[in-house]
Amino acid sequence: MAAPFLPPIAMNALPSSYSFASAPQALLDALAARFDARQLSTALAVREQHGRDEGSISAPPPAAVVFAESTQDVQDTVRLAARHGVPVIAYGAGSSLEGHLLAVRGGISLDVSRMNAVLAIDADDLTVTVQPGITRKQLNEAVRHTGLFFPIDPGADASIGGMAATRASGTNAVRYGTMRDNVLALQVVTASGETIRTGTRARKSSAGYDLTRLMVGSEGTLGIFTEVTLRLYPLPEAVSAAVCSFPSIEAAVRTVIQTIQLGVPIARVELIDANSVRLVNAHSQLTLREEPMLLMEFHGSPAGVQEQAEAVQQIAQDWCGNAFEWATTPEERTRLWTARHNAYFAAVQSRPGCKAISTDTCVPISRLADCLLDSVAEADASGIPYFLVGHVGDGNFHFGYLIDPRQPAERETAEQLNRQLVARALALGGTCTGEHGVGIHKMDFLLDEAGAAAVAMMRAIKQALDPQGILNPGKIFAL
Amino acid sequence: MAAPFLPPIAMNALPSSYSFASAPQALLDALAARFDARQLSTALAVREQHGRDEGSISAPPPAAVVFAESTQDVQDTVRLAARHGVPVIAYGAGSSLEGHLLAVRGGISLDVSRMNAVLAIDADDLTVTVQPGITRKQLNEAVRHTGLFFPIDPGADASIGGMAATRASGTNAVRYGTMRDNVLALQVVTASGETIRTGTRARKSSAGYDLTRLMVGSEGTLGIFTEVTLRLYPLPEAVSAAVCSFPSIEAAVRTVIQTIQLGVPIARVELIDANSVRLVNAHSQLTLREEPMLLMEFHGSPAGVQEQAEAVQQIAQDWCGNAFEWATTPEERTRLWTARHNAYFAAVQSRPGCKAISTDTCVPISRLADCLLDSVAEADASGIPYFLVGHVGDGNFHFGYLIDPRQPAERETAEQLNRQLVARALALGGTCTGEHGVGIHKMDFLLDEAGAAAVAMMRAIKQALDPQGILNPGKIFAL
Structure with a gap:
């Protein structure tokens, strides 16, 4: 079995508070006893592929990758990881942008892409229940015959589980809302390996705390989704x-x-x-x-x-x-x-070898022009190539600064443009992230936006639901 | 000063696990030092009015009522209550239906009805920020000149804070959603008397855990709302x-x-x-x-x-x-x-002296006929007078069983009808409460619906955010 960890590939922009733990050999042995080679890999190429996302930050890869094929696989993996106190990072399509998938505290990657079945289409109720690994395009193929569709469309062909975990949206959100509005119910594997169900297929409910909405956007830090029930819409x-x-x-x-x-x-x-x-x-x-x-x-x-x-x-x-x-x-x-x-890929390919640093601010619609135009002027003055696209009906837009990752000065200029843009958006009553999530990259922005007391409340919830801190630790806030 | 507690008025249907604590005299003295007689009352009539709601359950009244006029008043009251370990129950318009406002663990009522100012109308962004005590009709009066309106309309002229706390909806939800969809941001006083802000005026966000949606529907058990930012819609x-x-x-x-x-x-x-x-x-x-x-x-x-x-x-x-x-x-x-x-009041007045036991199930739309018709047959067979209304576009409807509260057999019959209806709704993929909330009355139903593990997760969150258990204890789940 391969050595459980490797020297860092790159540490650009990682908060210095992180220490990198390994997955102890005992866990790798236990996983190997539970999963055969078709479901467990420690090959470097596989681990590296699962240790990065589409964003601009890198970190050492996870120690192993488990390919879950059932809720039971997810439960067993989490239970073993909990027993050994090792982090677990859920992995869908790998298309996140803020370092969500990076094994910044070591641990293992739990790939759910094989869990991509449609479990129930309830066309009469305009709902569908799927496994988390299905992608948005696969889902729309699967429901096409019903005359219904699922409108949420981030740029990538992301997995539904990942879209729920980052509270994603896309071009249709101005009319149909975001994952917040369109996830009706979840099955979730908790940090102790139990399953819970949140929500029902009813359109509305006042039945206790809104665990569904708490889980949506939690970036894999509070639970791992194993079933997702979504709203559909008539074409x-x-x-x-x-x-x-x-x-x-x-x-x-x-x-x-x-x-x-x-x-x-x-x-x-x-x-x-x-x-x-x-x-x-x-x-x-x-x-x-x-x-x-x-x-x-x-x-x-x-x-x-x-x-x-x-x-x-x-x-x-x-x-x-x-x-x-x-x-x-x-x-x-x-x-x-x-x-x-x-557009994102077109831009990235336009400068070979570049990385895109994406901004994701969202402001009240009346402030959109103020926020956007000043940032365009700043970007133009910087000399960094960039693209600009946006779901402007929501007040959400993205600059993509195309940097040469070998030029630290370019990264610093881009990050400085991003900081200025976020500060402007927050001053205008907006948010640092409309749809990409916090991950590693926006933890400081989240503190600026929500304030220390609200982030402390988030930490308290994390601590209550995952006392060992094994679920995707070091994302949203430092842990 | 009046004695801090009184013998129970009635204990119908209260879970037997409750013990009734008083507010210690030391807290009442501290409140009297902080608030003058215009803001603090221990008069029996005032306490009794604040110790009941529009539902069918009663309990001894709170030991005192504080009339908050500012966020600072709320913070000071919560801090004093925390220091003395005494419950605090936020009170808006008193129109809840499931015993939400009852002082089942003793404590004080914190009436926010005087905090009814409109703080900001941002017509260009279709948002408004209000204090929690404003009622939905007052709000619509205040924004009428802008050509905008706020659509959420529970039967009563409820307070916006209370509507947010119960995740209320009403007749317009089929088109405009519920409080879940229409609260953009909150200022919340936490169990320690701190204030936090959740959300922003931006239409969407992926910035960390969705504390806004966690607070909406938390029935005063996780925090007390002091500002609420809402979406408005063009008339x-x-x-x-x-x-x-x-x-x-x-x-x-x-x-x-x-x-x-x-x-x-x-x-x-x-x-x-x-x-x-x-x-x-x-x-x-x-x-x-x-x-x-x-x-x-x-x-x-x-x-x-x-x-x-x-x-x-x-x-x-x-x-x-x-x-x-x-x-x-x-x-x-x-x-x-x-x-x-x-309709609710018309029905209650049709049987002098009666109390209405309201059901609130909500099911996926395809199951509506099955759920409703069998329950109509059961209600007809029972001989209990009832009314039936419903926001049927959401799959949500209400029977109101009109019982003579002096006849325990009638209450038991009505509760049995309710239990049968809820069991049917849950079996059909629905929820026990579409819009009224859990309060005291539906705690068992919530367990049936969400399962013990999900309710344990809710308790863990409560414990993390309110370790003393002073915020409206004994609601949603036994505490």
Whole structure:
């Protein structure tokens, strides 16, 4: 069996308070007695793949990877880890951005990607129950025949368990809400290896503490999800997508603000800056006008969709937007939205070897222009290449600063831009993270945002539910 | 100063594990040193008024009532209570139904009704920040000039703090969600008398544990709310309300099920059974057809409202519903909805001296007919007078069994009906409480629904956040 730990690969930006523990050999032996080679790996390549995410921070890999195939596998793994006092890090698709999956306190990775079954489709109730490893695209394939869909769509084809764990959202949140609003119930394996159920398939409940909402967004630190019950929605009778180019980012943003304030039930409204349009065009073979752009979608009845689109077109005209260009066929729409979802990858590939440091602030809609425009000016002045996209209907947007990880000065400049942006967002009544979560990377921001007393309350809950601190320790707050 | 405690008024249905503690004289002296007679009362009438709610259970009154006028008042009261180890029960409008306000472990009542200011209206962001004592009607008066409204409307004119504490909803939840969905941020006084802030005015966030959603529905057991930030909504461009009578409850319910399954964005859809229509007619001088009835409201653009109404009328016709009767003016609509909101009081007044035992089950929409019809048959067979109303678009409905509190057999019959209904709802994937909360009355139901391990997790959180157990102890679970 391979040695349980390796020297650090890189320690960029890791809080200095961390000490790296190993998984004791006794646990590895116990896991090997429980799981065969198909379900347990200590191969370096496998461990390294499970010891990183899509973000910019790295750490030594976990000591082993367990591939769970059932709730019982998860329970047994957690129980063994608890017995040996070793951390367990749940792993779905590996697409998190803030260091959520890094084994900063050592331990083992618990990969649930093989637990990707659809357990029950209750089309009449607009609900579905799935295992946590299913990805959002797999889920939508599985329910397509019912005429229903699941709208939450982070950029990556993330796992539903991971999306629940980070309280993810995406382009449809302005109309359909986030994972907070769309997870009805969970089965959770606790730190002691017990299972509990939270919530029911009923649409609302006042039955005690909202454990579902406490678990959603807990980043694997309070429990490991083994079943997730989600809301589904009827596929809209009519869908239309349009792009609209603007002379400035401000004009695009002002259009969005007025649209939201008027209560237009727009399904998606994404901002893409001129440079990102360029990157998307190159990556996805499109010919979008290389100007600040809104990419929109309207859902409803045919008349309702037309009414919404006319209302937004009217507002856009007031801000010198061009006439809407329509994506009329489902294929054209899919092509456009796939290009949008690939914006992150298009940008990263535009600078070979770069890492993207993503920001994720979200502010009240009236503050969106103030928050965004000053940060654009700062980013332009910095000289760091960047892309800018955003779910601006929610007040949420992402800069991606494309840094050369071998140049510490670039990382520091990007982190400084991020700090300035977060400070601005908090001063405007916003949050440091709209949808990516805290992970390792935003722990200081969380303290600034929530205050020491609220973070102390979070720690007290963590301590009560996971007294040994074995569930993904060192995330959200230092532990 | 009055003696701190009194013999029990009545102990009906209280779990036998409770022991009644008093507030020690030392605390009463300390409160008297801090608050003058305008803010502190030990008068029996005042204590009795604060020691009951609208439900059917009674207990000895609290030892004193503090009328808080500021966050500082709340903090000082909690700190003094903590120093003396005495319970504190937050009190808003007194309209809870499950014994939430009863001083089952002694202690003092902390009345926040004077803290009813609107602190900030951010109309551009569709948010408002209020003190907890403001009632939902006061709030809607205060924001009327902005063209916005707050949709959550439990039957009573409850306080916003109390509505947040019980995760309340009402007739608009099918379209606008519940307090879970509409509380963005809180200021909370913790068990140690500290203040924390949870959430921000941003529409979404992944910043750590969702303390806002943990606090919403915690029934005063984890903290006392001193500021509440809420979402507001644009007043719809067009509103139309209609009533539709049906030959049977089943026909009405089937109409609702299909409406929801089709995704019609109906704003309100209430079921009222024939007997309740009779009671409402008598109480509110209306002439509604005394048959099972749906009371509906549609919000949207003029064309959208018409489209929705036509879709539902079509479904209703298939179930032999009558033609819609429209309430065309705002005054007619208000009259109809006021009558609906007064159904509870109309029913209680129909049997002088009676108490209503309210059920509150909520099931997945496809199970609504099964759950409801069997329970109607059981109630009819019991001989206990009852009313039946429901927010059936959510799968939530209320029987109110009208019992003579001097007849223990009637209470037992009603409680048995409630138990049967809850067992049925849980077997169908539902919850024992859609919107009223657990309080004292539903603790056993919560155990059945969530399971011992999930309730143990709730207790662990309570213990971590309120180690002395002074915040409304003995609610949600025995303590």
